[in-house]
Amino acid sequence: MQTQSLRPRGIFVVTAALAALMLALWAGGVSSAEPSAHTAKRKTLNLTDTAYLHLTRKNGNVIYEKGTATGTLPGTVTARLVTSVTKVTGTVTFHSSGGGSITMKAVGYPQSASTITRFTGSIAVRKGTGRFRNALGSGTFSGTANRKTWAITVYARARITY
Amino acid sequence: MHTDSRRGAVRAVLLALCAAGALAAAVGPAGAAGPIRLSIAFDPDAALGSATALDVTLRLDPRRLTRAPLNEVRFAYPRSLGIVSSGLGLAVCRRPEADFAKVLITGPRLGGCSPNAVMALGTALALVRLTNGQVIPEYATVTLLSGPLERGHLGLVAFVDGQRPFGAKLAFAGDVHGAPAPYGGELTVRMPAVPGLEDLATVSLVELRVSIGSHAIRYYERRGGRRVAYHPEGVLLPTACPAHGFRFRVRVGFSDGSRQSARAVTPCPMPVAAPASGL
Numbered sequence A: 001m002q003t004q005s006l007r008p009r010g011i012f013v014v015t016a017a018l019a020a021l022m023l024a025l026w027a028g029g030v031s032s033a034e035p036s037a038h039t040a041k042r043k044t045l046n047l048t049d050t051a052y053l054h055l056t057r058k059n060g061n062v063i064y065e066k067g068t069a070t071g072t073l074p075g076t077v078t079a080r081l082v083t084s085v086t087k088v089t090g091t092v093t094f095h096s097s098g099g100g101s102i103t104m105k106a107v108g109y110p111q112s113a114s115t116i117t118r119f120t121g122s123i124a125v126r127k128g129t130g131r132f133r134n135a136l137g138s139g140t141f142s143g144t145a146n147r148k149t150w151a152i153t154v155y156a157r158a159r160i161t162y
Numbered sequence B: 001m002h003t004d005s006r007r008g009a010v011r012a013v014l015l016a017l018c019a020a021g022a023l024a025a026a027v028g029p030a031g032a033a034g035p036i037r038l039s040i041a042f043d044p045d046a047a048l049g050s051a052t053a054l055d056v057t058l059r060l061d062p063r064r065l066t067r068a069p070l071n072e073v074r075f076a077y078p079r080s081l082g083i084v085s086s087g088l089g090l091a092v093c094r095r096p097e098a099d100f101a102k103v104l105i106t107g108p109r110l111g112g113c114s115p116n117a118v119m120a121l122g123t124a125l126a127l128v129r130l131t132n133g134q135v136i137p138e139y140a141t142v143t144l145l146s147g148p149l150e151r152g153h154l155g156l157v158a159f160v161d162g163q164r165p166f167g168a169k170l171a172f173a174g175d176v177h178g179a180p181a182p183y184g185g186e187l188t189v190r191m192p193a194v195p196g197l198e199d200l201a202t203v204s205l206v207e208l209r210v211s212i213g214s215h216a217i218r219y220y221e222r223r224g225g226r227r228v229a230y231h232p233e234g235v236l237l238p239t240a241c242p243a244h245g246f247r248f249r250v251r252v253g254f255s256d257g258s259r260q261s262a263r264a265v266t267p268c269p270m271p272v273a274a275p276a277s278g279l
Helices: A002-028 B004-024
Strands: A044-059 A060-073 A075-083 A088-096 A100-108 A116-129 A138-148 A153-160 B034-043 B054-060 B070-078 B120-132 B135-150 B153-165 B171-179 B185-190 B201-214 B217-221 B226-230 B246-254 B257-268
Touching: A044 A075, A044 A138, A088 A116, A088 B171, A100 B185, A116 A153, A138 B054, B034 B257, B054 B070, B135 B171, B135 B201, B153 B185, B171 B201
Parallel strands: none
Antiparallel strands: A044 A060, A044 A153, A060 A075, A075 A088, A088 A100, A100 A116, A116 A138, A138 A153, B034 B054, B054 B201, B070 B185, B070 B246, B120 B135, B120 B201, B135 B153, B153 B171, B171 B185, B217 B226, B246 B257
């Protein structure tokens, strides 16, 4: 009597366990005891960096820059900036000396038209590589650009999760 | 004596008006059939990826246009042209509002503005029709300078310097703002009417030639304590040609509300040998 009453429950438990396992495999993409990228707790990086860039080349209204960054994420920086009359848009990539990179979309607005012009803008982090491959975030920046030499100093602040 | 000075002032106004009209026309159309024609040329040896002067020629046929004064010229240029990324307009020319649309009989060269603000040099030819029927051609030089950045627009200041026979000086305000594709920006120069002039004469701009990034432009910088002149880097061409060539557009407005426009397409120069460097 007791055996008969337990049999359906046992079948149910085994079925539920198999379903959960299959669901876990499907969701995680791998079996593993390690948590997937989706389920792992994301880290937060409050980035505060200063970048010093210099011109590498120009292509019409596009300028290419590279340089170094100091601060929370020290390393090298490359940028491709599209200039227009009243704003500059482009992508800026921080290559961390500790590994990985973060690529940001930037929109900047000049504050003057003189040789040394100040600018401010916003950044959006949408991708990265290495330890930052799932990076997301946003922030702001300000700085100065020498419009004769295109030497640029940027002070950036961003909150990034990865 | 008072009458002489008044005549002189009127002549100066006329001259300035002519020059203004010419400046406004700094942009133009391509079609040969229209009342306005625009042609654009790069340096003869320009190559993709290099810096060049941008020679803009605007011709207006006064027989096929209103006699109302020109009051606005808008010139749109291709998005891929490097005007902001050029070495032009490194200083800001600021003029008081009162200077615009009035005759500047006296004053220092460029109205006291820095030569490092000069972006374009050119000439203008206008026809001055006096009320007695006499038509006098007036020649002027035109200088376009970068102005302050205000309300999201880059300011422009245009000086028209009459050469002969009147010899007046005028200043006009303008700006550069974004333009929809395929254009990247549009230069606008506004020429408000000079009170009382319409009763004395009409001025018709016939031709305007402006060279943005002209090789005659000289900037100055300090090197080792000395003031050294140099030619600023001109308009930067991209390394690849846009589809259908470089497209330009000019739109002109007249004080009676009529408008005309024209377009020009400049074919690609030779392929680039090496990308342009910063300095």
